Amino acid sequence: MKVIPWTTEEDDRIRKLWLAGYTAPEISAEMGGARTWRGVAKRVERSDYYKLPRAVRSRPPIDRPFLRKYDHAEAARLYAKEGLSTYQIAKQFGVDASSIRTCLKKQGVTLSRRNDGQFRPQREPKIRAERTRRVVHKPKSHERVIAPIDAPTVENDTVGCQFIADDPRVNPAKCAAPRIIRNNRVSSYCGLHHAICWVAPAMREAA
Numbered sequence: 635m636k637v638i639p640w641t642t643e644e645d646d647r648i649r650k651l652w653l654a655g656y657t658a659p660e661i662s663a664e665m666g667g668a669r670t671w672r673g674v675a676k677r678v679e680r681s682d683y684y685k686l687p688r689a690v691r692s693r694p695p696i697d698r699p700f701l702r703k704y705d706h707a708e709a710a711r712l713y714a715k716e717g718l719s720t721y722q723i724a725k726q727f728g729v730d731a732s733s734i735r736t737c738l739k740k741q742g743v744t745l746s747r748r749n750d751g752q753f754r755p756q757r758e759p760k761i762r763a764e765r766t767r768r769v770v771h772k773p774k775s776h777e778r779v780i781a782p783i784d785a786p787t788v789e790n791d792t793v794g795c796q797f798i799a800d801d802p803r804v805n806p807a808k809c810a811a812p813r814i815i816r817n818n819r820v821s822s823y824c825g826l827h828h829a830i831c832w833v834a835p836a837m838r839e840a841a
Contacts, residue, residue, distance in 0.1 A: 640677065644669070652678055655691030702729050706737045713738055782825035787812035797827035
């Protein structure tokens with residue numbers, strides 16, 4: 635960061651404006667913004683005229699809405715008789731709504747829970763464009779129907795399907811239906827149980 639040294643002309647101008655009653659931001663504005671108000675304040679603090687008496691400079695009064703004077707009795711009448719909200723009364727007198735509420739409370743007026751926001755502009759609801767979305771019903775795992783595999787079975791199968799349909803602790807009996815031939819190999823299960831053991835897990839992984 636490049637540091638720009640202070641010149642004698644700048645120091646003389648800061649001294650003159652400071653003793654005339656100008657503040658650091660005002661001095662920065664008078665210098666055209668070449669120096670920030672923080673830089674001007676630091677320069678003044680390090681100078682020998684920092685503690686010298688300064689002139690009192692007259693400034694225009696600041697308009698503060700909460701300090702404006704208005705008829706408190708008229709504000710209470712408008713609220714109680716006319717039914718105006720605090721925001722509407724504040725707009726009529728040119729003050730802040732919080733000042734109206736404080737005025738009413740001091741006069742003993744009970745503030746009702748009416749909608750004081752009726753003076754506020756209502757926002758229009760946003761209209762969103764309708765999106766055409768293709769809805770594809772994807773059945774869940776328990777909704778899918780496992781169809782038996784249509785494949786040739788083993789003739790005169792003495793071993794039978796090895797799938798235990800019931801709880802093995804209660805009924806360990808196996809299916810014993812003819813097994814199928816799948817990919818030139820004899821499966822351990824029949825067509826239905828082969829689909830349950832091999833096709834259903836593959837469908838769940840694909841989901």
